[in-house]
Amino acid sequence: MGPGSPKMDFSFMPSRLLEWYAAAARDLPWRLRIPNPYLTLVSEIMLQQTRVETVKPYYTRFIAELPDLPALAGVSEEKLLKLWEGLGYYSRARNLQKAAQAVMREHHGEIPAEREQLLKLPGIGEYTAGAVASIAFGRPEPAVDGNVLRVCARLLNSRHDIADPAFHKAVRKHLQRVYPEGKCSEFTQSIMELGAMVCLPGNPRCMECPLRDKCAGFKAGTAPALPVKKAPAARKIVTLTVFLLRSEQGRIALRKRPGKGILAGLWEYPSVPGRLSRGEALAWLNARTLKPLRFRKTAPHRHVFTHLEWHMAGWFALCLEESPEWVWATPEECRTRYSLPGAFKGFQSDWMTEK
Numbered sequence: 391m392g393p394g395s396p397k398m399d400f401s402f403m404p405s406r407l408l409e410w411y412a413a414a415a416r417d418l419p420w421r422l423r424i425p426n427p428y429l430t431l432v433s434e435i436m437l438q439q440t441r442v443e444t445v446k447p448y449y450t451r452f453i454a455e456l457p458d459l460p461a462l463a464g465v466s467e468e469k470l471l472k473l474w475e476g477l478g479y480y481s482r483a484r485n486l487q488k489a490a491q492a493v494m495r496e497h498h499g500e501i502p503a504e505r506e507q508l509l510k511l512p513g514i515g516e517y518t519a520g521a522v523a524s525i526a527f528g529r530p531e532p533a534v535d536g537n538v539l540r541v542c543a544r545l546l547n548s549r550h551d552i553a554d555p556a557f558h559k560a561v562r563k564h565l566q567r568v569y570p571e572g573k574c575s576e577f578t579q580s581i582m583e584l585g586a587m588v589c590l591p592g593n594p595r596c597m598e599c600p601l602r603d604k605c606a607g608f609k610a611g612t613a614p615a616l617p618v619k620k621a622p623a624a625r626k627i628v629t630l631t632v633f634l635l636r637s638e639q640g641r642i643a644l645r646k647r648p649g650k651g652i653l654a655g656l657w658e659y660p661s662v663p664g665r666l667s668r669g670e671a672l673a674w675l676n677a678r679t680l681k682p683l684r685f686r687k688t689a690p691h692r693h694v695f696t697h698l699e700w701h702m703a704g705w706f707a708l709c710l711e712e713s714p715e716w717v718w719a720t721p722e723e724c725r726t727r728y729s730l731p732g733a734f735k736g737f738q739s740d741w742m743t744e745k
């Protein structure tokens with residue numbers, strides 16, 4: 391951190407936050423009386439860039455199906471992705487399994503407690519390593535994510551860009567100094583909870599905050615405008631034409647996406663880049679010897695990824711034949727077997743309700 395940066399002293403945090411957390415903590419399925427590193431790892435990976443309420447049912451189902459590390463290490467990719475379907479960022483699921491396999495192979499099936507060892511596992515970065523080491527193993531390792539950076543930037547009334555790795559590093563270092571012995575797990579969770587429930591992004595609830603009288607951002611009246619974050623780069627727009635093809639037997643055409651790139655290896659409706667006119671879409675079907683009995687445009691859908699937006703036009707066709715180019719799946723198979731990413735979910739009502 392450069393000259394003029396506020397002095398980082400977080401020594402007031404543990405006692406206040408621990409007392410507050412004991413009374414205010416939400417009852418979440420992954421908050422355990424008996425620590426379980428596997429369950430902490432699964433929940434922390436699922437919670438990355440995903441809201442708590444969204445994660446809850448996924449976590450419960452995932453744990454019911456894959457209750458321990460050997461089960462995760464050995465599950466088929468098809469089933470793994472089906473369990474993750476709709477949660478997005480599918481590389482998290484694949485990396486989670488790779489991490490489980492590495493633990494089985496290199497650590498006799500025991501998730502390591504040391505941050506440095508955790509960092510060597512696939513898909514485990516600084517945040518997750520800190521979360522697992524502190525929450526599951528009681529180590530004094532901060533788990534610094536956007537929530538924690540926001541709380542700290544406001545406490546310090548800092549206008550430093552929180553995306554700057556130097557700020558991140560300094561916060562981690564100074565938080566680590568104040569970790570309370572025997573209460574590391576609760577301390578990590580209490581900061582996360584404060585960020586999620588009180589020190590909210592646009593509208594902090596300072597009057598409910600146990601740190602208020604120590605908060606420079608509150609005193610200066612600047613808290614709602616903090617933290618400072620560089621504006622993200624504009625997302626790239628990609629247009630697609632999606633074909634919702636249903637055969638007379640009631641089956642739906644699906645194909646597997648390439649093994650690399652966005653939504654790698656997941657199932658999708660056939661699509662082509664760009665926006666096809668009615669004539670072009672019909673020509674595309676005819677080139678595959680598909681003679682639509684009925685053919686119509688569907689409502690368009692848009693899906694936003696982190697750096698990308700898909701703007702999708704759709705054509706529904708009821709087909710006489712089932713082209714061997716694709717898998718033709720029943721609605722039941724679509725539900726139970728083939729993992730279709732959330733990007734295409736908006737189209738589902740179209741082919742499901744069409745008579």
Ligand code: SF4
Nearest residue numbers: 589596599602605613
């Ligand atoms: Fe956040 Fe307000 Fe608490 Fe400061 S007083 S930490 S801005 S909620």
